[in-house]
Amino acid sequence: xxxxxxxxxxxxxxxxxxxxxxxxxxxxxxxxxxxxxxxxxxxxxxxxxxxxxxxxxxxxxxxxxxxxxxxxxxxxxxxxxxxxxxxxxxxxxxxxxxxxxxxxxxxxxxxxxxxxxxxxxxxxxxxxxxxxxxxxxxxxxxxxxxxxxxxxxxxxxxxxxxxxxxxxxxxxxxxxxxxxxxxxxxxxxxxxxxxxxxxxxxxxxxxxxxxxxxxxxxxxxxxxxxxxxxxxxxxxxxxxxxxxxxxxxxxxxxxxxxxxxxxxxxxxxxxxxxxxxxxxxxxxxxxxxxxxxxxxxxxxxxxxxxxxxxxxxxxxxxxxxxxxxxxxxxxxxxxxxxxxxxxxxxxxxxxxxxxxxxxxxxxxxxxxxxxxxxxxxxxxxxxxxxxxxxxxxxxxxxxxxxxxxxxxxxxxxxxxxxxxxxxxxxxxxxxxxxxxxxxxxxxxxxxxxxxxxxxxxxxxxxxxxxxxxxxxxxxxxxxxxxxxxxxxxxxx
Numbered sequence: 033x034x035x036x037x038x039x040x041x042x043x044x045x046x047x048x049x050x051x052x053x054x055x056x057x058x059x060x061x062x063x064x065x066x067x068x069x070x071x072x073x074x075x076x077x078x079x080x081x082x083x084x085x086x087x088x089x090x091x092x093x094x095x096x097x098x099x100x101x102x103x104x105x106x107x108x109x110x111x112x113x114x115x116x117x118x119x120x121x122x123x124x125x126x127x128x129x130x131x132x133x134x135x136x137x138x139x140x141x142x143x144x145x146x147x148x149x150x151x152x153x154x155x156x157x158x159x160x161x162x163x164x165x166x167x168x169x170x171x172x173x174x175x176x177x178x179x180x181x182x183x184x185x186x187x188x189x190x191x192x193x194x195x196x197x198x199x200x201x202x203x204x205x206x207x208x209x210x211x212x213x214x215x216x217x218x219x220x221x222x223x224x225x226x227x228x229x230x231x232x233x234x235x236x237x238x239x240x241x242x243x244x245x246x247x248x249x250x251x252x253x254x255x256x257x258x259x260x261x262x263x264x265x266x267x268x269x270x271x272x273x274x275x276x277x278x279x280x281x282x283x284x285x286x287x288x289x290x291x292x293x294x295x296x297x298x299x300x301x302x303x304x305x306x307x308x309x310x311x312x313x314x315x316x317x318x319x320x321x322x323x324x325x326x327x328x329x330x331x332x333x334x335x336x337x338x339x340x341x342x343x344x345x346x347x348x349x350x351x352x353x354x355x356x357x358x359x360x361x362x363x364x365x366x367x368x369x370x371x372x373x374x375x376x377x378x379x380x381x382x383x384x385x386x387x388x389x390x391x392x393x394x395x396x397x398x399x400x401x402x403x404x405x406x407x408x409x410x411x412x413x414x415x416x417x418x419x420x421x422x423x424x425x426x427x428x429x430x431x432x433x434x435x436x437x438x439x440x441x442x443x444x445x446x447x448x449x450x451x452x453x454x455x456x457x458x459x460x461x462x463x464x465x466x467x468x469x470x471x472x473x474x475x476x477x478x479x480x481x482x483x484x485x486x487x488x489x490x491x492x493x494x495x496x497x498x499x500x501x502x503x504x505x506x507x508x509x510x511x512x513x514x515x516x517x518x519x520x521x522x523x524x
Contacts (some may be wrong), residue, residue: 077368094347102397109451110370113389116174125416125431132513139175168264170245197239228274228334270338303475318380363398385460406443468504
């Protein structure tokens with residue numbers, strides 16, 4: 033039976049009063065010596081995680097266990113529903129509307145980038161200024177590791193993905209690939225391909241690039257260090273292709289997986305600009321073709337399998353931390369760069385300003401942080417100032433996020449700040465109760481998550497909600513930096 037992924041999340045209600053953020057005194061329970069930082073990034077992970085309640089079939093025992101050791105933010109949102117802009121924003125503490133980084137290209141610090149990006153001080157750079165050793169492995173930034181941000185990077189300062197073992201594609205993967213890619217797009221536009229399927233029998237976790245990153249991180253946690261460290265660990269999965277060792281696929285027989293609940297006329301009340309987000313070629317959408325080819329259950333099962341794989345890699349790293357001398361003096365932050373649609377809103381992939389694409393996992397643990405869940409709306413922009421506070425560093429001027437230290441101390445406190453997500457000159461705001469979106473053509477969406485967690489009923493045209501829209505619109509960016517031009521940028 034189909035079931036809504038959001039029916040497993042209960043968000044508490046909140047007032048829309050726009051007050052000032054209370055002052056916060058740094059916790060006296062934190063150690064006098066500066067803690068280390070374990071900075072775990074996961075690519076394309078939505079809320080299909082046990083502790084997030086996004087899908088009833090999710091198997092993520094390691095992340096679930098970790099979530100009970102600190103504060104899990106169940107209403108966290110990306111600054112941009114695309115890898116590159118999201119990571120640039122998170123790592124620099126600047127909004128996409130400030131930098132103009134709305135797309136994956138040009139890459140961060142490209143020669144053609146504006147000075148605000150070329151000269152940006154990233155999170156690890158700020159820690160390096162405070163005598164931290166900053167090292168990373170895997171995907172933290174999009175495209176390249178950004179050498180100025182690290183003392184060292186695995187596999188190299190010019191690559192962020194270790195090479196996987198070379199094996200021919202499994203026949204099952206080829207069949208699935210043919211059913212989705214060739215039927216949909218006749219083999220064109222590689223960026224639009226969707227491929228999945230189990231790896232060959234002789235492929236283990238250690239043969240996968242994420243397995244190699246986990247092994248590298250374990251080795252780093254075994255080293256003796258005289259200075260505090262900032263250790264970035266970036267996992268590529270569950271980014272496409274959804275190809276992981278066979279044992280993970282065996283956990284999710286396609287005929288037994290739960291499908292997201294969708295509404296066949298879901299896009300009938302959204303603005304034209306919103307509908308453009310889900311169009312591909314002509315009037316066809318990914319969802320049309322997925323259904324036509326009978327691949328929905330296969331795709332859901334493959335995504336769940338890939339999440340289970342990355343959860344296992346997270347578990348390996350956390351076990352290594354727990355066995356290390358740094359277990360009691362390390363801040364752990366785990367985040368995903370944005371969400372992912374698997375049929376909700378009749379759409380697949382990311383790129384939209386609906387809940388499935390903007391919502392992501394965000395978690396903090398460490399000395400002085402008591403276990404809890406927090407449903408207040410927060411942004412990945414808030415990671416930078418929060419880590420500064422947690423580690424007792426000097427304030428970094430110009431950051432556009434807010435420190436979450438008050439919520440780490442009291443997750444139920446009043447918090448009147450919506451989370452902003454941007455897709456070029458289109459913006460969406462999320463509070464505990466509402467989502468308000470305004471598109472470049474003036475089109476609007478308003479959803480009441482207390483009564484409509486699936487975002488099926490667009491209330492923007494109802495005069496009854498005029499004042500709510502007005503209050504929320506006050507948080508929209510006043511200016512939008514021009515998009516960084518690049519021939520690779522195409523609307524997907």
